[in-house]
Amino acid sequence: MPIAAALQRGTRRVLARADAWMNRLYGWRYNPLYHSGALVVALMLVVLITGVYLLFFYRIGAPFASVARITDQVWFGRWIRGLHRYASDAAVVAVLVHALRLFAQGRSWGPRTLAWVSGLTLLFVVLLCGWTGYVMVWDIQGQVLAQEGARLLDVLPILSEPISRAFVGEHPIPGAFFFLNLFAHIALPIGMGLLVWLHVSRVARPGLLPPRGLMWAVIGLLLGISVFWPVGMAPPADLFALPGRAPFDWFYSFWVPLARPFSSGVVWGAVVVIAGVTLLAPLWTRPAPERRPLPSAVDERLCTGCEQCYEDCPYEAIGMVERADRRPEQSDLVARVDPARCVSCGICAGSCAPMGVGPPRRTGRDQLSAVKAFVAARWPGPGDIVIIACDRGAGGIAARAWFHGAPIYAVACAGSLHTSVIEFVLRAGAGGVLVIACPARDCWNREGGKWLEQRMYHDREAELRDRVDRRRVRLAFAGEAETACVLRELADFRVALAALEAAARESDFDLSRECEKIMGEVSR
Amino acid sequence: MSAVLRRALGAGIAVAALFGLGALSRAPYTADGARHAVLRLTWRARGEQVEECRRLTPEELERLPVHMRQEERCEGRVPPYRLRVSLDGVRAVDELVRAAGARHDRPLYVFRELTLEPGSHVLVVRFARDGETPTGARRPSEEDREEATTPARLVLDTVVTLAARRVLLVTYDEEGRRLVVRYAPTR
Numbered sequence: 001m002p003i004a005a006a007l008q009r010g011t012r013r014v015l016a017r018a019d020a021w022m023n024r025l026y027g028w029r030y031n032p033l034y035h036s037g038a039l040v041v042a043l044m045l046v047v048l049i050t051g052v053y054l055l056f057f058y059r060i061g062a063p064f065a066s067v068a069r070i071t072d073q074v075w076f077g078r079w080i081r082g083l084h085r086y087a088s089d090a091a092v093v094a095v096l097v098h099a100l101r102l103f104a105q106g107r108s109w110g111p112r113t114l115a116w117v118s119g120l121t122l123l124f125v126v127l128l129c130g131w132t133g134y135v136m137v138w139d140i141q142g143q144v145l146a147q148e149g150a151r152l153l154d155v156l157p158i159l160s161e162p163i164s165r166a167f168v169g170e171h172p173i174p175g176a177f178f179f180l181n182l183f184a185h186i187a188l189p190i191g192m193g194l195l196v197w198l199h200v201s202r203v204a205r206p207g208l209l210p211p212r213g214l215m216w217a218v219i220g221l222l223l224g225i226s227v228f229w230p231v232g233m234a235p236p237a238d239l240f241a242l243p244g245r246a247p248f249d250w251f252y253s254f255w256v257p258l259a260r261p262f263s264s265g266v267v268w269g270a271v272v273v274i275a276g277v278t279l280l281a282p283l284w285t286r287p288a289p290e291r292r293p294l295p296s297a298v299d300e301r302l303c304t305g306c307e308q309c310y311e312d313c314p315y316e317a318i319g320m321v322e323r324a325d326r327r328p329e330q331s332d333l334v335a336r337v338d339p340a341r342c343v344s345c346g347i348c349a350g351s352c353a354p355m356g357v358g359p360p361r362r363t364g365r366d367q368l369s370a371v372k373a374f375v376a377a378r379w380p381g382p383g384d385i386v387i388i389a390c391d392r393g394a395g396g397i398a399a400r401a402w403f404h405g406a407p408i409y410a411v412a413c414a415g416s417l418h419t420s421v422i423e424f425v426l427r428a429g430a431g432g433v434l435v436i437a438c439p440a441r442d443c444w445n446r447e448g449g450k451w452l453e454q455r456m457y458h459d460r461e462a463e464l465r466d467r468v469d470r471r472r473v474r475l476a477f478a479g480e481a482e483t484a485c486v487l488r489e490l491a492d493f494r495v496a497l498a499a500l501e502a503a504a505r506e507s508d509f510d511l512s513r514e515c516e517k518i519m520g521e522v523s524r
Numbered sequence: 525m526s527a528v529l530r531r532a533l534g535a536g537i538a539v540a541a542l543f544g545l546g547a548l549s550r551a552p553y554t555a556d557g558a559r560h561a562v563l564r565l566t567w568r569a570r571g572e573q574v575e576e577c578r579r580l581t582p583e584e585l586e587r588l589p590v591h592m593r594q595e596e597r598c599e600g601r602v603p604p605y606r607l608r609v610s611l612d613g614v615r616a617v618d619e620l621v622r623a624a625g626a627r628h629d630r631p632l633y634v635f636r637e638l639t640l641e642p643g644s645h646v647l648v649v650r651f652a653r654d655g656e657t658p659t660g661a662r663r664p665s666e667e668d669r670e671e672a673t674t675p676a677r678l679v680l681d682t683v684v685t686l687a688a689r690r691v692l693l694v695t696y697d698e699e700g701r702r703l704v705v706r707y708a709p710t711r
Contacts, residue, residue, distance in 0.1 A: 025533055140555070165568065240692075241690055247552055249548075257553065
């Protein structure tokens, strides 16, 4: 859908610039925008722990008075309450950033639909939890939230008696109401735990917590604001007065001014439309069928049963199964891709030494054919650095043919790059190879940069061969808007290469023979 | 950009973000800034239930399972009430209040809010059963009728005084079986 694509492009551009700034200020390892999802979990843990403390002092028989007591008298009560609130506010921001990121990157359809839908449901539950939390305080905000919520619920034919009547002043608010509200406030986080499990159920090695440095920095900052700008008490709820001016938490009460002028029917209509459009994003953001990438496939003749693709797959889309008609020289197990879980990231192609797995036209063998054509067209010489750039990041240079005199070889994901490609380029006579991957937590395929780094420098299967001169290879990380980073890396690398002897092109270099040789070595 | 400047800028942005978070966490909002007063009419009424019964034909009985073959089928409902409110002699509300439930056999719920200028007003509220009991209908037994406590006609004729931004409640007193005015409880 062209509108969806334009929306995604626009959002991506904004996020890429924000990422670039954050990377400059905090470094990509601690960029909070990259860790937005994990930050939500960390913040909700803070909310949980502080909530348990506050629970000891909350009284359903005297909600406002007990919260006032927590704020004014209980040991650290004011700070803990502040931390509870600020952490829950920050969680909403982090959820929105996380959702926006995945939307912009087109990571909301196909096998990722479950994560998208469960994530939106989580956001709804977080907002609902906040709603019950503010009603618990029973100040003016709590009163308005309760009355508005009741007004909206009363239009639904689910309760025999209108809930609104509980808040008209005819009778004191029953303690049962505050008990139920408290119960919901406690039960909802338990449901959230289940939803988080569902949310990450289709990814391998989910990163549930941000790096410690970032996590403690965020918690420390929130604690700081809780101490220096503590949360106070608004006027108590008064059912016999019009709700006047009072402090509202806009992260959880943003909908009140939007809903109040309209009838319940109109509000529900808007809710249904917004929920429908966002929940159905997997349908309207997915590419047209002819442009949808195909899932990986395994060439069972080449599979050695080493399980590396099974280990590396970030989506647990590959399983190892018994081979059906095994020949004596073949392994017992063979890799099998589940197309329903495969997002076509191609990371398996980079992990398979015998080049027997990967999405169509992106397997190791296909990559070698492509790089052959690239070398034939550009013929990189000893003074050239070939930049292997990830389509999604790498300073947005992947679409170019050259970058400051360096030929560019674009790949769909740096993590899907087979290390033989690097070796091939160097043996073809290039002075050096600069691989630009996305920063680790910004990889659209989750673990591309991580695995590539291990294959290049830590002998992870399919490793870059020892015979490759590591001085002529460099791996750098740059986001989509970090063109300056790429330029800096290129300049540094040029200086480093200038100190080396001139690169030699292998005299008897034959691409076809080398390909066969590489495959032959592996299959042996 | 030097490392020191970068760190300072990073810290500054973090503090600014925190400040934004704190500000949005307590930004003032006026849910209702009007100077008027509100007259709130709200009560729950148990209208007298009437039943319309008819005898099933032998064919209809034949179609039912054996254990459900009751010769007479009765459907109960609560007749609607009409709510009329006038303020200072001017009709402000005239509406039919139907009993809740798909079959209109549940209690009647009244909930109306009227905005008023602060000051004293002559208030007349009439809440009376609308129409006659239909022909063929029968009233429930004495035991059932005891539950139907709301009289067929309720009238409140009084002078009320409202302050600006305050809410005055008109409700039904089940013990006194009459409409009453309630002011805010003293704190």
